């Protein structure tokens with residue numbers, strides 16, 4: 630892995646701990662972004678991981694032959710190990726260790742592609758609403774656009790301090806359709822969405838947020854794809870005395886899960902999804 634070139638300032642660390650998110654203008658270089666983008670485009674063209682359930686439509690019903698409105702690939706480095714040799718990963722490692730100490734792990738979690746004009750919003754949600762209800766988490770997602778991220782193409786937005794208390798609000802599948810993998814805040818919780826802060830970024834910048842932070846990204850209304858790659862890092866989850874009731878995950882019934890089960894039954898090694906947005 631290349632030598633890291635990045636370090637958070639104490640002001641950035643304090644801001645992250647207080648507000649629950651952070652916007653960083655440059656986490657890696659334009660050259661590194663260009664290289665990652667080439668790999669990223671190849672993976673999406675190949676639909677890498679489709680048969681194992683790692684590639685699917687995050688915001689649609691994911692039938693074969695139907696145009697995906699928000700293709701996602703879990704564990705992209707599993708399909709392109711050269712991602713592990715990027716400056717982005719080296720710099721993300723420094724960031725994760727500064728926030729969580731030397732025992733923290735980190736890596737590429739997923740990649741989300743928003744095709745031009747047709748890709749809808751990523752609705753308001755908390756990442757922990759996807760995760761194992763038996764655990765509490767100390768982990769972050771580092772969201773990195775591979776072109777400029779703007780209000781027009783779907784940059785990230787956050788509700789400052791919504792992470793405080795580590796509560797998980799009620800969620801449901803997008804459009805209340807359990808065939809859709811992505812989750813959204815239950816409409817009854819939408820009154821919590823106020824004072825949102827949008828974080829436009831240059832390519833190779835990054836936003837950072839923890840698992841309990843409420844966040845959103847707009848539709849891609851622009852004429853170019855919105856590409857984002859997301860890393861995840863943190864400490865192992867701590868077991869809760871009383872599990873949470875994340876009932877929306879129990880009723881979900883996606884084609885992605887069916888493909889993952891079929892691959893497992895056929896003897897293929899299927900990794901549990903890494904933690905991060907859009908993962909279980």
Ligand SMILES: O=C(O)CCC(=O)C(=O)O
Nearest residue numbers: 741751772846857859906
């Ligand atoms: O890229 C997006 O549209 C949403 C990403 C997201 O929700 C996340 O990284 O947690």
